[in-house]
Amino acid sequence: MKATTGSGAGVLEQEIAVEQGEVTIMYERLDVLREKARGELGRVQVEETTGTDQARSERESFTDLFSGRFSQLSAVERGLCFGRIDETAGDRFHIGRIGLFDDDYNPLLIDWRTPVAQVFYRATAAEPLGVKRRRHIRLHGRTVVGVDDDLLDADAIDDGERSTLIGEAALLSSLSASRTGRMNEIVATIQSEQDEIIRSGLPGVLVVQGGPGTGKTVVALHRAAYLLYTHREQLGRSGVLVVGPNSTFLRYIDQVLPSLGETDVVLATVSEMFPGVAATAPEPAVAARIKGNLAMADVIAQAIAGFRVVPAEPIRLKVNQDELVLRPDAIRKAQQGALAAQPLHNRARPLFVRRVLKILTKQVVDRIGRQYVGDADIEDIQQELFDDDRVLELLDQLWPELTPQLLVSVLFSSDDRLAAAAPHLSASERSAVLRPLAADWTASDVALLDEAAELLGETADVVAGRKRRAAEDAAAEEAGREYAHGIVDIELTAERITIEPWEIEQFKDLIAQRTRVFNRPASSAEGTAYDRNWVFGHVIVDEAQELSAMDWRMLMRRCPRRSMTIVGDIAQTGSAAGVRSWAELLDRYAARRWRTAELTVNYRTPSEIMAVAGDVLAAIDPTLQPPTSVRETGTRPLLRNVPPDELPDAVRTAVKSEREHIGDGRLAVIVPASRYGEFAAVLPEVAHSHDPSVLDGTVALLDVAQSKGLEFDAVLIADPATIVQESDRGLSDLYVAITRATKHLTILGELPDVLG
Numbered sequence: 001m002k003a004t005t006g007s008g009a010g011v012l013e014q015e016i017a018v019e020q021g022e023v024t025i026m027y028e029r030l031d032v033l034r035e036k037a038r039g040e041l042g043r044v045q046v047e048e049t050t051g052t053d054q055a056r057s058e059r060e061s062f063t064d065l066f067s068g069r070f071s072q073l074s075a076v077e078r079g080l081c082f083g084r085i086d087e088t089a090g091d092r093f094h095i096g097r098i099g100l101f102d103d104d105y106n107p108l109l110i111d112w113r114t115p116v117a118q119v120f121y122r123a124t125a126a127e128p129l130g131v132k133r134r135r136h137i138r139l140h141g142r143t144v145v146g147v148d149d150d151l152l153d154a155d156a157i158d159d160g161e162r163s164t165l166i167g168e169a170a171l172l173s174s175l176s177a178s179r180t181g182r183m184n185e186i187v188a189t190i191q192s193e194q195d196e197i198i199r200s201g202l203p204g205v206l207v208v209q210g211g212p213g214t215g216k217t218v219v220a221l222h223r224a225a226y227l228l229y230t231h232r233e234q235l236g237r238s239g240v241l242v243v244g245p246n247s248t249f250l251r252y253i254d255q256v257l258p259s260l261g262e263t264d265v266v267l268a269t270v271s272e273m274f275p276g277v278a279a280t281a282p283e284p285a286v287a288a289r290i291k292g293n294l295a296m297a298d299v300i301a302q303a304i305a306g307f308r309v310v311p312a313e314p315i316r317l318k319v320n321q322d323e324l325v326l327r328p329d330a331i332r333k334a335q336q337g338a339l340a341a342q343p344l345h346n347r348a349r350p351l352f353v354r355r356v357l358k359i360l361t362k363q364v365v366d367r368i369g370r371q372y373v374g375d376a377d378i379e380d381i382q383q384e385l386f387d388d389d390r391v392l393e394l395l396d397q398l399w400p401e402l403t404p405q406l407l408v409s410v411l412f413s414s415d416d417r418l419a420a421a422a423p424h425l426s427a428s429e430r431s432a433v434l435r436p437l438a439a440d441w442t443a444s445d446v447a448l449l450d451e452a453a454e455l456l457g458e459t460a461d462v463v464a465g466r467k468r469r470a471a472e473d474a475a476a477e478e479a480g481r482e483y484a485h486g487i488v489d490i491e492l493t494a495e496r497i498t499i500e501p502w503e504i505e506q507f508k509d510l511i512a513q514r515t516r517v518f519n520r521p522a523s524s525a526e527g528t529a530y531d532r533n534w535v536f537g538h539v540i541v542d543e544a545q546e547l548s549a550m551d552w553r554m555l556m557r558r559c560p561r562r563s564m565t566i567v568g569d570i571a572q573t574g575s576a577a578g579v580r581s582w583a584e585l586l587d588r589y590a591a592r593r594w595r596t597a598e599l600t601v602n603y604r605t606p607s608e609i610m611a612v613a614g615d616v617l618a619a620i621d622p623t624l625q626p627p628t629s630v631r632e633t634g635t636r637p638l639l640r641n642v643p644p645d646e647l648p649d650a651v652r653t654a655v656k657s658e659r660e661h662i663g664d665g666r667l668a669v670i671v672p673a674s675r676y677g678e679f680a681a682v683l684p685e686v687a688h689s690h691d692p693s694v695l696d697g698t699v700a701l702l703d704v705a706q707s708k709g710l711e712f713d714a715v716l717i718a719d720p721a722t723i724v725q726e727s728d729r730g731l732s733d734l735y736v737a738i739t740r741a742t743k744h745l746t747i748l749g750e751l752p753d754v755l756g
């Protein structure tokens with residue numbers, strides 16, 4: 001129940017003053033903590049070190065620790081406190097982005113993720129959960145500018161309290177604010193159905209299905225913050241990965257988690273998930289569909305096998321004076337033997353090499369006569385053969401070492417290899433994916449590279465490098481242990497303490513603890529971007545409907561525990577290789593370990609615009625229901641039939657007039673991908689999508705794929721008919737474009753029937 005205002009402006013001022021008093025104390029405390037972290041950071045940074053590895057590593061660890069703490073405390077400055085709960089039992093507490101305590105550990109502010117804070121989001125008048133009043137507090141900088149009460153238990157409130165009730169809708173005022181080009185956090189106004197998703201348990205896969213604007217993205221990000229807070233021990237080390245549809249989208253959301261005080265999260269698109277590969281080249285939908293199909297896993301395996309050659313005829317090799325012979329069946333046996341012992345191509349290669357060298361060595365020894373040759377001689381002969389260029393060349397022909405990049409680029413540049421590895425593809429399908437050897441990588445290559453890496457195993461160089469680093473790390477750890485022992489010795493000697501044997505055990509733990517701190521691995525947020533073997537504690541996938549079956553296969557490898565949050569909307573699927581059914585996908589990877597939740601209220605798009613979107617949705621699938629809009633604006637969308645030759649002028653004029661309307665808000669012009677260049681030429685002064693700061697300007701020109709997940713005060717769609725025609729999922733694309741608007745929608749061009 002919304003509270004009715006007590007006795008007008010006087011009460012409001014009085015209540016604002018009450019809250020200001022409390023909020024000022026919180027900020028003072030925040031300042032103290034921040035200064036402390038800054039002081040500690042400054043101290044470790046200027047501290048002279050002895051220059052040993054140990055001292056450096058200790059200093060780096062503390063620098064990480066204090067700078068992490070400092071940036072967390074800085075990130076929560078805006079809107080530090082946003083709510084208050086008055087319990088029926090008499091207690092009252094404030095809720096904010098982080099927890100703060102005074103010197104005596106009395107809470108000044110409770111973190112929104114604690115169990116105690118849950119009632120702030122869940123209590124309703126029908127079910128008050130022990131809360132009589134929920135107060136929303138609005139800050140501007142450090143100043144309280146508004147309070148807004150929900151009266152949840154009218155019987156529990158006394159007359160004095162009743163006179164201090166303030167009424168105003170916090171949610172609606174936040175929804176109608178102008179957009180800034182960056183997503184904002186919503187901790188102050190999380191709704192009950194959203195809160196259930198945010199606090200849902202860590203294990204298993206949670207699928208959040210919901211129409212456009214229902215808060216899927218923002219809820220998923222708050223869930224990341226909640227999980228990191230609640231399961232810090234478990235997730236702090238392994239980290240959380242958030243996968244988004246494109247880099248513009250990642251920039252759009254990248255402030256949300258830091259503003260919630262969380263910095264240990266990796267944001268990535270699927271295209272960035274293979275280390276060292278920048279997959280930026282565009283790709284026709286038909287190629288993306290073929291390469292995203294699960295059948296590609298077999299194709300990659302077959303392609304690798306195709307590089308292991310068994311010749312039809314015996315191979316004769318002249319080494320020194322000897323002619324050595326390798327028969328096809330011996331080669332085949334050597335290959336089979338190596339693979340039986342080690343299935344990964346690159347890892348099995350040394351076993352194959354050893355077997356072949358053994359066969360050749362035996363032939364040399366037989367020529368000389370076994371009785372003249374000792375074991376050491378045999379080793380020498382083998383080594384000599386191994387050093388011979390002709391032998392090496394032969395071994396490379398029979399079983400080359402392969403990198404994933406080499407395999408995938410050769411496969412897609414050779415019709416013969418592709419035909420052999422992918423017999424299910426027709427000649428025209430093959431020609432759709434064939435390309436020059438040195439072609440740039442596309443997004444759908446990434447999962448194939450990952451598959452190849454999985455089946456190839458590391459090359460000998462990589463293995464040697466890893467072993468070298470492991471040896472260096474072990475040496476550093478040993479040095480660390482000695483150092484810690486040294487410190488304890490010095491401390492003991494200085495204090496002339498005699499210690500008992502049981503105490504030594506305690507010191508051992510202390511030493512082990514310190515050593516761990518000193519040699520702490522790079523935080524998950526830094527470490528992961530470079531290591532495809534990294535396993536995340538939790539993976540969040542946004543716009544999940546866009547991922548192909550091969551993308552999912554790759555992602556599942558990054559999360560063997562299957563602790564995931566998948567958010568998406570099947571009706572918005574634009575990718576030809578995208579998901580058509582959650583059950584089909586998840587029964588394969590997480591049978592009986594996945595659950596669904598649904599979001600039903602649209603917080604973005606007003607009902608007038610949703611009416612237009614609803615017609616498009618009905619054309620996609622008449623059984624689908626659009627989400628219910630939470631607000632209306634009183635402004636009807638403008639749909640105008642414009643002949644093709646007048647469209648450029650009409651778009652220019654519309655941009656000009658929208659610009660005047662939106663003030664400091666944002667406008668997106670959404671155009672068909674195939675006509676992006678034409679419209680970019682018509683609108684040279686607006687921000688274009690290749691510009692990383694495309695969302696910072698007032699007007700952004702985007703195609704539909706680039707607008708996924710974003711929102712703008714006003715949206716202008718040009719040439720909807722081409723958007724519908726240019727892809728198999730054209731109607732879904734139009735649906736996505738329409739639902740990006742928070743206030744105003746204009747559609748210009750030839751109008752397809754569905755907009756009739």
Ligand SMILES: Nc1ncnc2c1ncn2[C@@H]1O[C@H](COP(=O)(O)OP(=O)(O)OP(=O)(O)O)[C@@H](O)[C@H]1O
Pocket residue numbers: 171174175184185186189190191194210211212213214215216217218219569572603604708709710711739
């Ligand atoms: N409880 C809330 N309080 C305030 N704003 C909210 C709330 N829930 C959602 N919103 C706002 O609604 C808008 C839509 O949210 P979001 O982008 O997460 O939706 P979505 O379901 O991911 O949409 P789409 O599928 O269309 O990309 C955002 O501006 C978000 O901040």
